[in-house]
Amino acid sequence: MSAAPPFDSPPNGASILLPDTKALGLKARGAVLVSTDGEVDELSAREAGEKLASAPLLLCHRGFTLRRLTGPRSRAQPHPGTFDILDLFAFVRPARFTLPTPQGLARALGLPVPGEAEAEALFLFEAAEALLGELTSPAYPDKEEARALANALAKAGWSWGEAVLAALGEPPEGRRALSGENGLRIWRKLEEWEERAPPPPPSQDPVPPEAARQRLAELTGPGAEARLSQSDYAARATHAFAPKPAPGMPSLLLAEAGTGIGKTLGYLAPASLWAQTNKGPVWISTFTKNLQRQIDQETRRLFPDPAERQEKVVIRKGRENYLCLLNLEEATNRVPAGTDFIATALIARWALYSRDGDMVGGDFPAWLPAALGRPRLAAEMTDRRGECVYSSCPHYKKCFIEKALRKARHADIVIANHALVLHRAALDFAFHQNGDDTAPAEHAAGAEDELPDHKLLPPRLIFDEGHHLFDAADAAFSGHLSGFEGSDLRRWLRGPEAGRRGRARGLSGRIGDLVAGTPEGEEALQAVLDAAQALPGPGWQSRLNQGQPHGPAERFLAAVHAQVRARGRDEGGFYSVECDVLPVSEGVSEEAPKLDAALSRLERAMRALADILRRTLDEEASSLETATRIRFDAAIRGLDRRAGTAIAGWRHMLKALAGLDIDEAAGDPNPEAPRFTDWFAIERQGGNDVDVGMHRHWIDPTEPLAETVLAPAPGVLITSATLRDEREEETPDDGFAPSWAQAEIRTGAAHLPSASARAYFASPFDYAEQARIFIVRDVDKKNADHVAAAYRELFLASGGGALGLFTAINRLQGVYQRLSEPLEEAGLPLYAQHIDAMDTGTLVDIFRAEEKACLLGTDAVRDGVDVPGRSLRMIVFDRTPWPRPDILHRARREAFGGRKYDEMIVRLRLKQAFGRLIRSAGDKGVFILLDPGLPTRLTTAFPPEVPIERLGLAETLEKVRDFL
Template sequence: MALTPSDDSADFRSQAAPVLPDAAALVPARIGAGAGSRWGALAVTADGEVEELSAEKALERLARDTVLVVHPGFTARRIAVGLANKRGFSEPGPKVLDLLELFAFVHPAAPCLPTPGGLARALRLNTTETPEAQALMLHEAAARLLSTLQSRNYPDRSGTARVAWRMAEAGWAWAPGVMSALGDVVTREGKPRVGRGFDVWNDLPEWEDRAPRGAPGQMPVTEDEARERLAELVGTNAEKRSGQSDFAAATARAFGPREAAGAPNIVIAEAGTGIGKTLGYIAPASLWAQRNKGTVWLSTYTKNLQRQLDQELSRLYPDPAEKNEKTVIRKGRENYLCLLNFAETADRAALSGNAVAIGLVSRWAKASRDGDMVGGDFPAWLAQKLGGGGGRSVLTDRRGECVYTACPHFKKCFIEKAIRKARRADIVVANHALVMRQAALEQAGALLMPQAPRNVATNVEAAGNAEDEEPTGREARSRFVFDEGHHIFDAADSAFSAHLSASETAELRRWIRGAEGQRGRRGRGLEDRIGDLTTGDETAEEALSAAINAASALPAPGWASRLNDGAPRGAAEEFLALLRNHVHARAEDSDGPFSLEAEIEPLSKPIEETARALDVALERLAAPLFRIAERLRIRLDAEAEDLDTSMRIRMDAAARGLERRAKLLIPSWRSMLGGLGRPTPEDFVDWFSIDRIGGREADVGMHRHWRDPTIPFAEAVLEPAHGIVIASATLRDRLIDDADADEGWASAEVRTGVTHLAVPARRAFMASPFNYAAQARIFVVRDVSRTDLNQIASAYRELFLAAGGGALGLFTAIHRLRAVHERLMAPLEEAGLSLYSQHVDALDTSTLVDIFRAERHACLLGTDAVRDGVDVPGDSLRMIVFDRVPWPRPDILHKARRERFGGPRYDDMLTRLRLKQAFGRLIRSARDKGVFIMLDSRLPTRLTSAFPPDVTVERVGLAEAVAGTREFLKG
């Protein structure tokens, strides 16, 4: 692993200094003075010569010349903010020296925010926020990074040089400087052999299987013991928080032995912001795991909290080696680097022109903690350089293509290593999606019947990726903590649903038939993956051939064009083409840019007929898939004495993947098709839809969702468990006249599924310790038109300026966010306030939030993903502005649930919880001060119970809100 950026070693080899680039550093800046200033850039040489560039000239330099920048694409977009025609300029050219690339090469897997300030902090360089200082810092950063490669302590300089050589052959702009820094080993090693350089798999350690851990004990954790463990975790010098101690004691009740099967010990707990619930539940969970030699699964909804939990566990295990042994982060297979896919991509890197990005991935893979490419230590900006499907899809196994022990890298596989660690870990940090997906598939036989579905119907991705681990026994997952418990309903809705769509059925075809000759497409078909397992078994060979032939009825490559042209091919495309016409005919505003949906009834005869034809085609496909699985099971039994371990693993994994598609996925689709023309089962909601992305049709299909998805969640996850904690800061829906809070608990229990259990859950509530009356203000602005984007943008501008940054703007629609961003960028940047935006900036949401957290005067615009699960303590977040009341979108599914859960009261509950969650982002510590502003004058008084009762909601004009903000936040 490379030196960390904080390494201060000055022990360099006695050779010439590395070649520094003869290039100016380019940073976005306002140029000119006073009212005549406009957006452009500063170009600063290493000697400090400054050149002001107009936006047009700066973009030309980026496209043509050798310049030093941080994140070229992001830099170009910020330079072009004031231009009327942003499309008239080329993307940054190949000569651009991106310091993020150099940092990722020298310090792989080390964190670095993709901004000049982020780079300075990562390298511990001093800089101010002025453009001139930032530009000079870029020169210093380049010198520091290149010099680091010369250090005697820099590990594996020979291997580093081999990667650099391959990248140099591809024309990497940093190659001259890097090769000069590594010149002594390059000279000694000579040109790497063919295939060398990116073959990181040769340097990774192998994992080893260990004996099963066995069932855990059943010794309880008492309330006093939980309090004592918490005191150890927070330390003797920490501030004493009685609410946190009470929370730990309350959650300890979930870690006792259950009295009867199907009656788990469940605690639902609302812990207000500032309680410290994370360490509160880690205390009893870790004590139970230690005492009983068992595993507790900590599940989150967002990756932000998953990362935060990982950091908190360092308090429990300060020794990194012990932490590595006793904790593990578990995600779905689609999150991890697949070494086989990487090897294939690396072999084609020179031909694809992607060798630089592949080289950086190889550097990261060797240094990575666990190979997690989504939310782990993988640089998020690097995904864009990989191209296609968000970049990562070419390197991960997203659709069950794993060949297991047939893979030459199986013993070094990141995924297999994480799975095996999870079987022996004390604490597994997972997410709701993975926990529910695994539970759903374990319960599939009990919950799914083809004609009368107790639907655990999952989509192709769930069925494909849940085959990533062998059954570990119910006892391995008997204790859970669901943090962000207010998202259980939404997570269950996603996990326990079925989508018969063009993309899902086409994905099943690709899983069976492979890429079918598509150039540049990765895809190993069923014959490539398991053909050798069926050789010599005539029945299995015939079934494999039959399955491949039957899959031709599913959508083939190019289906989108054929559906659009009205020229479908095959049973599935014919059904989907008629479905598409049905949606266009029934939906409102079918010519608009947004996704469309339509109720199924009344249904035309042609759709019924094509549905029957597709049902027959799916039946023909399921039968041979099941037959292959059956033959593999027979071999596992008949040849038990002779099969080696690796072959048994492959055969069992293949059989499970086939069974899940033949017995779960395809029957769920057939059930939906068979129900067309008949009333939908009472527990479900069916509809047709056309999904659009950027105005382009991306998918078309039929959907089936539970009206109450907590029913299968309770059956698959809650009932089999022994103990469960469901925690959140926003579980209860408090009403203004709800003195005893019973109504609030009732809604919490409905949304978490505990009402479906025979034994009631225990409740716990710990109020936030903050003085909201002194720390917060709430304004509802009554004189801004909610339909006039110019007025809305003006309001955001004046409020953000009054706060001096540290402001989060929340929107209920992406198109309004983009329109306001367009109007805000120039005036805020002119005032020295950086503006970042989800759905606009070429950065993922987590990175945007990290930048916002690090820059005190930044502003951030976002939607739901920014509203939920974001932790920005301190002065970096001192204002939240909502553009509209966040009512739920009245789509077909929501309308069905509104009927089931109380009509308008259901709308109110969801909206109050969203407001409560948003307000909870504002005050995160006793020292915080913040202003919450709603720009929608139509906020009903009945919804204001979402806010703390000791804060007065003031309905004022915009001018009063601006003045009140400035006065409250001054100093």
């Protein structure tokens, strides 16, 4: 390290130390190394990768940089002393936003944005100087806490440790030995939640339309442009806040609001009025976690005071999204030094300042795990396997999840997601389908799992991005009897086995003390543990590959694997393979009854143990402490849930293999039409088999959605920019439902006893002036070189701001390899989903911020991008987005109209993709499809006023340049 005193006199003995090394900047086909005095070395990608592995360079995002230099499949590692500027930012500004690029850091720090690679590299010294300078300020908060953590990090070998300690004014003689008092035990500083009395039921006063218009005007402000369509939307949305008209029928409104209407504020206006007037919460559910964040930002208009907003607005997600303090503590105790310690320490630093402990889409820096070379880091710190021990956890009173649960009961606005809402609905549905009336509604306060059951459904629900409800319900109400699911249940029951480590304690660790001393309870617990050995055990994948399965579940999976290999269509080893269940092979027919018998024993044992715990809880009600009662309740609920949903569902599926009708086995004898479809599959990732099993899906998953969510709810608004299917011809006698009927089918409204209310609001944009659509007719979509060349020329013609959409990951990867160098040489940064070491949300954030950037992505990008302005001025689709022709689609195609069902899906996908292009009145953009085979009848997906031209690539390029 070398001293560099940019500040005249840092206070309290603090000093600024900058890395005594060179900074690395990426460029086309390589990188540059720049010293503090401006000396520049140009290196090839190979040379830069070797240098990065051998020397402690200064850079931005080690994971992204390494991937760019050495390739996506390289196993190279950076030098352990690498100075990643993002590490320093995460320490100095915890829970603060920045894009993980030099340009993003410059904006976050208020510094001039660098341009070329040399300037980017030199900027890293400037950024380090600025961040360390913040630490020298007397006003920097919690310096003692920062010193303790920095000291531990320095002892653990963190490259920035000495510089941070010097900036904090910590003299060498004041350094402490690495110990438990190292600043990582942040839970000691977190506030405890306090139990509050349950809120009374809300009243049911409606929201007058004119009041909604007035509230919207207050939210937009006096200087805002008047938008009559947005005001009309807010007034119409009040229908969902009217009293419930009849049993089983909510006040339901389907509302399609074209892009630019401003539907978020449009529904927040009546929602906030209803919550304020009736003293009850309104739940807003959206499809992605990024959209949750966007809606949360809009609520700042409702509650400008941050303290009030903290109480009135709550983001709710599943447990797997939040930092588990027990996981953090165990990680702290387990990793005394090295990269894992550094990663854990920076997470602890973030958690101390986090708004709510949300690690997925919240204020956690999503780029941090990949930047540290630990992409699985966030997942390891959350509760992803249902292992929460509730009140027996030492951090229960400070738990982020428990805080969110309690705040949601008293909030005005709860921002959830479809997965959370429908997951809980699916659990209740499974309980009731299996005739179990002890569904998890009756549990102690504070021990609830996700969303309360439908006896406690939110009084009002808004489903934004409502066009995703069909797919969200499909995921929530499906069943999977697979190796992964079975081994996950075994781990929940038995804990780590075969010498493996992990924080999962199994039933013995969680409830052993609750049954200790009672022979009946101890025997019941042991019976569960013994029966669980029938499930796939540690190493099951290796045993299947070696042809040596052990136990009923593994032998069944081996037979399924053999049937799929024999009958499925294998497309080169990188795609999952599937086959029909019937007729079953001899091996499956032989093993299925054995597995069913083993699961029956396990189900009976789990129910017996739950009954014993339930009885003990009842008999000792007067003497048990609240914390112990919650532990009993959590254990009962966990056993009931897994026995009554997972295992009972698996057994229904196995009975179908024994010759029973599929729907009869699922409790629906002799239906007029099949309700389910089953299949076997081998799941693959990166060319490797990762799972195998049997799958069951509802053909129409909105049927249970309507039963468990819509029918019990008092009022529901389902809204989106793409609810309706725009068809060229819509006649009621052509055997296929017209557009609004399709919206009702795909949202579940068709299963309610009476018709829903409907509303349509056209986009206010002048598409004829703002957009163009080109279908390129002379590019061979099957030739990767031709497709890549087309992307290259189109992206160059737009000068960046281009989004490339693909219907398959392998095609995206192939185009990226051919595209990256020419675009980089032209000064157009290229980012790609499934290639760059960043999460999708971060990639979109970077794309939004950089006007010349280009981005390649798949469905997640198509459905979740909101990029107004010049940052998105071109969308290129590689081919018509036909649905994947798998077994599930075959069943739905037959049920919903054959070819016309396929075309409806394509139109909705094209409509959704085009909707990404024009997001504000000043936008201008082109939509391009590299597929001459697009039928004209599918172009009704686009606004009718937009010119659509079928041209060759050369003509398209000329027109694109002229238009843009």
